[in-house]
Amino acid sequence: MLVAREKRKSNVAEYILYMWQLEDMLRAMQMDIRQVERNVVSQFQVDEDTRKEIREWYDNLIEMMKREEVVKGGHLQVVKNMVNELTELHYYLLHESQDMKYKQLFMMTANNLLDYRRKTNLPEEVSDVELALHALYGHLMLRLQKKEINSQTAMAMESFSRMIAYLAAKYKAIEENEEKMFD
Structure with a gap:
């Protein structure tokens, strides 16, 4: 808590x-x-x-x-809502804003997202944001288990981390009314 x-x-x-x-x-x-x-x-x-x-x-x-019947798997709705809000922000930054930095971060992450989606067989409905979070969560679990992580995976995780960190910072700025999401 x-x-x-x-x-x-x-x-x-x-x-x-x-x-x-x-x-x-x-x-x-x-x-x-x-x-x-x-x-x-x-x-x-x-x-x-x-x-x-x-x-x-x-x-x-x-x-x-x-x-909410997520005892065996899945996530609480309140957490899913936050993933959805990050996903909405992701789409806004890519398609409606002039945020070139985010567009560049995403482009540097796109191939890693495609590779990860292929390897995990996650459905197409899973957004790029949720996919990156999923990858970062798996990476966290591997690190906690002290499992070896190859350099290619580490580089992919770094790209996911940069993209998600940027989104999280933008989300916080919007929450604190420092920025308007839809200007």
Whole structure:
């Protein structure tokens, strides 16, 4: 909860990846709040009121996942909505704005996205933004498992990371009303 709150404020892409990780963690713990309490909540060095708030937050996530039927796979609607918002921003920057920097970043990423889509067999409906996030999440999981990552994959991940970081920064600027999305 504390980490999610901070990531949500600072970087929407990191928040999305973090929430995907939490969804997988809750699945691994069979949606059992007692396991979450024992293995996660108890690790926070906080006062009792904050610990209770953290426990309730995880319990609410579990209930949302059950209600939305994403216990075995998939993502919470609130997280999917954020991916969709990033996707809308992506299309806007590519097709309606004069943001040459983003267009250039995307062009440098496009072949890597095509290669990744072919390798994963993800459906065409999966947007380029979600595809890049998917790749970055897989990369994160490989790094956490301390698996070796070849240089070609590392370069592709770097291109995804640059594209997503730019989108996240634009998203934050829009959220903070520093910029208007549709000018």
